[in-house]
Amino acid sequence: MRGFGELEAAIMDRLWVRGEPTTVREVLDDLRPERDLAYNTVLTVVDNLFKKGWLRRERAGRAHRFQPTASREEYGARLLRDALDEAGDPAEALVRFVGRMTADEAAALRRALQAHERGAA
Structure with missing residues (x-):
């Protein structure tokens, strides 16, 4: 296992700090004061973390809420x-x-x- 990339680590940090299922929009809003990121960039990284098994997701209307699978x-x-x-x-x-x-x-x-x-x- 390698460590997370820079953006993966920033996203995981936000999710660990929040401690509750979170949408991509909420993660993006948390990251915006420090980084100028597009929604699709964050969505892609979150989806990759999900596919790698680091996140679980649940339906929230038309979106998903994500939560870490490990502390x-x-x-x-x-x-x-x-x-x-x-x-x-x-x-x-x-x-x-x-x-x-x-x-x-x-x-x-x-x-x-x-x-x-x-x-x-």
């Missing part, structure tokens, strides 16, 4: 998993990654590992 955190976890899969030595990549963590991030990782171990027992 922002799940997306990040998938990227991390893919990065480990691509690393020559995943264990060494983890050691180097942990070496760059802040104290708060390391504490969060410890808690996540403890929770994982409790769930696996």
Whole structure:
């Protein structure tokens, strides 16, 4: 899995922030203060995200409302998993990654590992 392109990421960000099914028009309105985009451009990217499985849609009159199929955190976890899969030595990549963590991030990782171990027992 590759990460989202620039416009895909901006659209997903708006959808994650909204947290509710959203029309393409609403996404476009959210993006307009920062970008001059055509409706059809946003529609095409949203449709591509739907076809890739990142969005679900529901009918809303003549339009559709879209909502992410995964949380922002799940997306990040998938990227991390893919990065480990691509690393020559995943264990060494983890050691180097942990070496760059802040104290708060390391504490969060410890808690996540403890929770994982409790769930696996």
